[in-house]
Amino acid sequence: MGIVELLAASPAALVAVCALFGLMVGSFLNVVILRLPRMLENAWQSEARVVLEMPAEQGERLSLIRPASRCPHCGTPIAPWRNIPVLSWLLLRGRAACCGKPVSMQYPLVEAGAGLLAAACAWRFGFGWELAAALVLVFTLLAAAVIDWNTQLLPDNLTLPLLWLGLLLNLNGFFAPLSQAVIGAAAGYLVLWSVFVLFKLVTGKEGMGYGDFKLLAVLGAWFGWPALPMLLLMASGAGAVVGIGMRVSGQLGAGHAMPFGPFIAAAGVLWLLLPIPPALVMP
Structure with missing residues (x-):
């Protein structure tokens, strides 16, 4: 053998x-x-x-x-x-x-x-090929998450190839139908971009980086638009818990920003690896 x-x-x-x-x-x-x-x-x-x-x-x-x-x-x-x-x-x-x-x-x-x-x-x-694709996704998300945590930078060198790869894989419906993947890529970007613009209009400050928009677009391209609400909920919830913990412990001072990319990446890995109940996915 x-x-x-x-x-x-x-x-x-x-x-x-x-x-x-x-x-x-x-x-x-x-x-x-x-x-x-x-x-x-x-x-x-x-x-x-x-x-x-x-x-x-x-x-x-x-x-x-x-x-x-x-x-x-x-x-x-x-x-x-x-x-x-x-x-x-x-x-x-x-x-x-x-x-x-x-x-x-x-x-x-x-x-x-x-x-x-x-x-x-x-x-x-x-x-099989799904395993090969999954390995590429988790390895790239891991690198992107640590880079963002250390530098608050999400390099296009990592996010954009991963975005196009997700769309290409879903030509054959690897992880989502192609129509859902295309809409997911656009919606993933626009959702966080809209939050960014609204926050800036209200506060005059930038609440997140453009790399976060692209990273959520990556997950939309891989998993389709129905996954986005749950992905955002998981990322936001985890980010809030960690952020509050770091504030209370003094590890994150007032006025200091915490990167959101690692939590988006973690949500994507969990979505990939864990069986998600159908009731939690938008129809």
């Missing part, structure tokens, strides 16, 4: 393989989370220098694959055997092997989260 036949025939083997695959992808997602905002900032600065007719800055070019992984503190390259997802962090007790400085808990949490999400997708969908 070949590996494909084994994975198709054995749910346990599929879950285990996907969990290991998710751990490895999680290690790469940490690179995306760390470098993509910096790459975008570098690109914006370069464009500004061109407009201002200033000379281009000379320096090391940063991409998702170059330079190789290095210590965030001292810049020492990380050996492959010290870059094993989760395990390396545990063995080194959360400290860099080169300089001994603490390494953020974000690294093992993202890796473990990607592994758990991949295993859950395998259990939910089984072997």
Whole structure:
């Protein structure tokens, strides 16, 4: 029996393989989370220098694959055997092997989260193209959520390809009929855009970013417009609970904004993975 036949025939083997695959992808997602905002900032600065007719800055070019992984503190390259997802962090007790400085808990949490999400997708969908699509969705949502939490930025590099992929997949009705997906993409954007405009008219302030509109449009494109009310309810409820908790604990000061994107992403993952009662979905 070949590996494909084994994975198709054995749910346990599929879950285990996907969990290991998710751990490895999680290690790469940490690179995306760390470098993509910096790459975008570098690109914006370069464009500004061109407009201002200033000379281009000379320096090391940063991409998702170059330079190789290095210590965030001292810049020492990380050996492959010290870059094993989760395990390396545990063995080194959360400290860099080169300089001994603490390494953020974000690294093992993202890796473990990607592994758990991949295993859950395998259990939910089984072997097939739906599983492959679900993995792309949860991995991208995880990266987008952490980037937004850290920087209050939802890169178009992540949201827009995911939007178009959702529409293309639903040409064959993978997760929703195409008509519902198209309307869902438009409605997802317009709902939060309308809230943004109304809030700005009333308060004179911007209550959320354009990336939030695009992220909800992504979920509309994947799951169709009937899912949007429940998705908004879950995201808003979770955001309110976390926000109040952070205010009470002093982790979120007055006048400081909390990103909404992570809660939209979490709602999308829950909708994907959990069986939603039909009564909670609009007809």
